[in-house]
Amino acid sequence: MSLPDNSTVLIVGAGPTGLTAALSLIHHGCRDFVIVDAIVEGQNISRAIAIHSATVEALASIDAADVLLSRAIKGKSIRMTSRDSQIFEVKFDHLKIHSAHPYALFVPQNVTELVLVQKLQSFGVQVQRPHRVIGMKQNEKDPYITDVSFEDGQVIRARYIIGADGARSIIRTISGIGFSDPEGPNLSNDVLPQMVVADVTFEPEPVGPLTIEGHLNNTVFSGSVLMLTPFGNHFNDELTRDGKPITKSIFRVACAVPVENGEPPYSPPKEYVQDLVDTYWSDIDRLIWSTRFRTHSAIADRTFTRLGAAIFLVGDAAHIHSPMAGQGVNLAIRDAIFISEAVTKHIHSPMAGQGEIAEARHARALEIIRFTKNFLKLASLTYNPYAWWMPFSLASLRDLMLRILGRFDFVQSRVAWGLSGLGRR
Numbered sequence: 327m328s329l330p331d332n333s334t335v336l337i338v339g340a341g342p343t344g345l346t347a348a349l350s351l352i353h354h355g356c357r358d359f360v361i362v363d364a365i366v367e368g369q370n371i372s373r374a375i376a377i378h379s380a381t382v383e384a385l386a387s388i389d390a391a392d393v394l395l396s397r398a399i400k401g402k403s404i405r406m407t408s409r410d411s412q413i414f415e416v417k418f419d420h421l422k423i424h425s426a427h428p429y430a431l432f433v434p435q436n437v438t439e440l441v442l443v444q445k446l447q448s449f450g451v452q453v454q455r456p457h458r459v460i461g462m463k464q465n466e467k468d469p470y471i472t473d474v475s476f477e478d479g480q481v482i483r484a485r486y487i488i489g490a491d492g493a494r495s496i497i498r499t500i501s502g503i504g505f506s507d508p509e510g511p512n513l514s515n516d517v518l519p520q521m522v523v524a525d526v527t528f529e530p531e532p533v534g535p536l537t538i539e540g541h542l543n544n545t546v547f548s549g550s551v552l553m554l555t556p557f558g559n560h561f562n563d564e565l566t567r568d569g570k571p572i573t574k575s576i577f578r579v580a581c582a583v584p585v586e587n588g589e590p591p592y593s594p595p596k597e598y599v600q601d602l603v604d605t606y607w608s609d610i611d612r613l614i615w616s617t618r619f620r621t622h623s624a625i626a627d628r629t630f631t632r633l634g635a636a637i638f639l640v641g642d643a644a645h646i647h648s649p650m651a652g653q654g655v656n657l658a659i660r661d662a663i664f665i666s667e668a669v670t671k672h673i674h675s676p677m678a679g680q681g682e683i684a685e686a687r688h689a690r691a692l693e694i695i696r697f698t699k700n701f702l703k704l705a706s707l708t709y710n711p712y713a714w715w716m717p718f719s720l721a722s723l724r725d726l727m728l729r730i731l732g733r734f735d736f737v738q739s740r741v742a743w744g745l746s747g748l749g750r751r
Contacts, residue, residue, distance in 0.1 A: 327454055329476070332483045335359035335669060336474055336635075338497050339490035340453040341489030342435065343641030343658040344376075345442035346390070347488050350666035352449055353388035356673060360482060361451070364458040364491070368667040373523070373617070375555060375578055376401065376542065377431040377438070377659075378746030379421055384663045386427075399560055400433035400609035402540040404745065409547065409606070410537075414728040420739035424748050432542065432555060434525070434578075437564045459491070460499045472635035475543045486669050490662065493624075495643035504627040504637070508692060510690065518550065518582040518706045521649070522590050522618050524599045525557075525565055527574040529611035537577075542652075545606060548721065549708040552606055565614050566575065574611065579603055580649070582706075583618075590618040601724045621648040621702060623695045630684030636672070638665050638684060646690035648698040650705060656747055657694050661687050693750055 333350060337344045340363035348361045377398070378387075385391035388422045406414040421428035443453065458477040465471035465483055489497030498505060536543045536554055543554045554649040555578040557565075562572040581602040583590050591598060596613040603610070624646050629639040641658030668683040731737045743749055 327457075329362070329454060329457065329480045329482055330360060331481070333360040334360060334484070334583045334673060335486040335488065336482055336484035337490060338459055338474075339363060339492060339495075339641070339643070340439075340443075340455075341490065341492065341641070342438050342442060342655055343643075343662045344488070344490035345439065345446060345453075346385070346388075346659045347490055347640060347662035347666045348446055349390045349442065350388050350663045351670060352446075352451070353390075354667050354670035356666075356670045357681075360454060360484075361446075362454045362457040362459075364456055364523050366456045373435040374438075374649070374652070374655035375432050375434055376656070377433065378656050378745060378747045379418070379427045379429070380751050381656040381659050382431060383425060383659045383748075384751065388446055389441065393445065394431065394433065394438065397441060397560075398433035399539055399557070401430035401432045401542060404430075404542045404544070405536075406544050406546060407536065408725060409545065413546070413725050414732040415599075415738070416741045416745060417738055418733065418746070420742045421746055421748070424743065425746070429591045430542075430652070430745070432540070432557070432583060434557075434561050434565060437561055438655070440564065459496050459500075459570045462487075462497070462633055463565055466473060469634060472633050472637070475730040482634050486673070487635050488665065488669070489637065489643045490641050490658075491643055493642040493646050495639065496552075497637065498639055498643050501631050501633055501637055503631060505624050507623050507625075508695060514735060518621055518648075518702055519585060520583045520590060520618060520620050521580055522583055522594050522616065523580040523600060523649075524577070524594065524616035525576055525578055526599065526610045526613040527572065527576055527612045527614070528608045529574075530608055531575055532577075532607055537575075544705065546705055546707075546721065546725075548710065549706055550582040550584065551705040552582075552603065554578070554607075554610040567614060572612070573612065576614065579607075579709045593617060611727060619649070621650070623647040623699065625688070625691055625695060625727050627686070629688050629691075630681050636669070637734065638669070640665050640687075644687070645695065647695045650698050650701040652745070653698055653747070655692050659692060660747070660751060690750055697744065 342694035349718045403417045418429045545552045548583045557576040626644045629644045640661040709719045709721045
């Protein structure tokens with residue numbers, strides 16, 4: 327498909343971040359943009375599943391939340407359990423005094439993308455596919471324009487570029503922006519450095535408190551964690567991959583894989599995932615989708631630069647971190663909304679600041695990285711005795727403290743506030 331020769335704004339990447347950026351531009355009065363993606367069609371993978379209160383509010387501010395609210399499961403709580411009892415539960419209804427959306431939305435990423443694509447199409451905008459960026463250079467005639475080259479030989483001249491093209495961002499790479507852990511390389515000491523995530527059905531279907539919809543469950547065991555989120559039958563049609571209907575309830579499972587077990591396969595097979603969940607759940611009947619990922623963190627040295635055009639990095643192109651606490655897609659969506667608003671203001675008034683909002687989003691990302699690292703460390707504690715003279719473990723102390731603190735509403739409210747993003751929009 328032919329691309330236009332010129333565009334005020336070019337969005338590279340059409341995941342949730344890029345799609346949200348496009349919707350935010352429209353909402354704030356900018357229609358002269360092009361959104362491109364390197365793959366032929368949207369990926370039918372579920373990945374991120376939690377959209378927190380602050381993100382729902384941000385989407386509502388650009389009139390992009392209604393359909394998502396009708397499609398998603400409204401999450402009531404996040405639980406932390408041991409093998410035989412509940413340790414702590416964060417109830418989102420504590421957020422009622424802070425937000426009109428006192429819940430987390432549990433919805434697979436591909437459903438989120440589908441909703442956002444359909445919203446974009448309602449404005450007559452289509453994602454241009456497949457178009458892979460291979461180069462950028464300052465325009466020879468206008469120092470505020472960048473010539474963006476694509477693999478098929480086409481070129482777009484753009485005044486603003488929003489890089490929403492993921493952790494391996496070509497926009498970031500060509501712009502010469504570094505991408506590293508803010509605490510420096512520390513791979514040998516990473517806690518829970520790798521995980522496997524899968525959507526599965528079980529036979530027989532599990533029963534009990536952890537299978538009730540509306541709750542995300544984290545079962546901790548020595549040095550690791552197993553996460554379980556029941557989807558019921560809400561997303562069976564959207565998660566079907568091979569044309570074979572799914573009739574049973576779907577569960578999202580995620581489990582840490584010890585380094586000594588080696589690197590997980592890229593798309594772990596059913597047998598591999600079964601080995602991870604064997605201790606806790608019944609047999610996997612059907613593996614719908616699976617992937618592996620590292621829990622490491624990284625942040626771009628800066629999220630705003632110029633190469634002729636003003637270039638902004640958002641979402642995974644700007645920062646990545648552990649999926650613990652479900653903050654990744656949330657920060658990305660809010661990045662996209664705020665950056666696109668700033669871009670639109672600058673289009674209408676060139677004196678409006680651009681770098682300031684990028685610096686603010688960069689600072690917010692650093693906060694999230696610290697938050698998720700602490701969450702990860704808490705989950706990774708072991709039940710091994712701390713020392714011969716201290717016959718109890720750090721994990722046991724954690725569990726005891728959380729059981730006690732969880733009885734107080736103000737503690738639950740504080741944790742819910744931290745997870746919601748309302749204090750770090």
